[in-house]
Amino acid sequence: MTALSPFESRTSSSGVLRKMLRNNPQLLFGLLIVGVILLMAICAPLLTSYDPTEQDFLSTLQGPSADHLLGTDNLGRDLWARLLYGARVDLFLASVAVVLPFIIGSTIGALCGYFGGWFDTIVMRIADIVVAFPFYVLVISLVFILGNGVSSIIVAISIISWVAYARIIRAEAMVLSATNFMDALHVGGLGVPRIIFRHLMPNVLSQAIVYAMSDIVANIGVIVTLSYFGLGIVPPTPDWGNMMSEGQPFFAGGIYTLMLIPAVAVIVTSYGLSLIGDGLATALRVKR
């Protein structure tokens, strides 16, 4: 933040971070979990020497061993390697599919809240229409239309998710627009874009940031579900969702690890992200 806002005083960013982490075990623990998982995903080639798509029919469905840390699947692929490389795909997708709607939605929401009028009315009507569709119905239909692939997942999720950010930011921006703080900026002769992006946005973003954390969790769920149904990320690209769908028949047959391992990965990652979300809500004093 370059200018002093009426709500926060200027503090160095490292100081803010230290203050946020102190007395906030949730945030600390969440960051730890997600940090370790991210690090493992980034360092995947260092942590395993196996190719996640390489099949070995001489060693299928093996239990954990020194050779294969978590064992192998029905095609003899190393589960540990698939888990790590799957994390890369899923976490990357889930994050990009949050950043994009966050930027688009927040900008639209700020414009709506600041200007109001016909622009606001039209955008909010469009938002109503998008929200009327159940999330999974719209996202699966969109991926169907756009075709399989990483980019269509991102586009499909973005088309839907921007609405939540727009609504959150709009509500806050409307409140802020009516304050003396905004009047002062106008009197000060600042341009409208500068007011919106440098003064209005920084003051209303905290709730959207907290929401973004639960949004990543939702995205992971959607991405995994899509690939479970064979949409979006398709084999041989490893992903926690298609690992689970490939492991499902074996789960019913009594070999649990194939489906359980990626499921635990999804649950632990989501748990870490939820902790970060809760911790941020406490730190930023956002009511949920």
Next chain:
Amino acid sequence: MLVPVVLGTATLTFLLMHLSPGDPARTYLGEHATPEAIAALRQQWGLDQPLLIQYLHFLRDLVTGELGQSMFFHEPIADLLATRLPPTLLLMLMSALLSLIIAVPLAAWSAVRNSGLSDTLVRTFTAVFQGTPIFFVATVFIVLFGIRLKIFPVAGYGNTPWEHVVSLFLPSLALALGIVPVLMRSLRTALIDALNSEYVSFARAKGLLHRTVWLHYALRNASISGLSVLSIQVSYLAGGTLVVENVFAIPGMGTFLMKGILNRDFPIVQASALVFALLVILVYLLTDVAYKLLDPRVRLK
């Protein structure tokens, strides 16, 4: 308010289907069809006309309840929907009820024991269940209760009303667990607020029975916020049926839509997406009515 949204959802489904790459006529006739045959079919379906004309036809058909013909099943979609809708509605109803049956006592318990421990438990439960994919929960249920314990059927819908309910129990439970955390959390907050309020203190001071204070004062007020959360979550339930129905092979709207997607049956995808949206809008409407019943202040306005 309602008319533009309904019109908008119809327009969106229309656009989705017509802007998508791929020619339905070509898909329908297969790769070896002659260009003449494709052109003839396009003409029969009206696909050769300008988009605006097609859109007006689409709206006219919609108003008259004519949803078109499925490409794959060779049956009118309206007839297909009539058999597909009841299982999905029952599934949604049962999971809404189950989520209340689970969430209300848990919320009440954790609101009374309003301590650090119950708070941590609620938060952990919420965080873990929110991140668990529905299809995984469904698979665990199938293996545990269906295959190992053999208490519930593993798939299908059954033939009698009782069989319907039994068949849909596990799917509903899997779906309900997805919204229990959110519901419980908001109910708990609302209950704590209500229990700390002055009207509850006053009711207690008046010497009213503990039970009366709970049911008529605290729970009734908390149920208003619970209701609004539940109505928002109905959209999630509707979307979740898509997942659960496919895991449990239930012949409802969700499997119908998925079949339409796998067969590239555009009219089916279009009609099912629209029905899902209308369903959600209808629930929002019903929620408004329910508000009026629960909250006299809304009635007065």
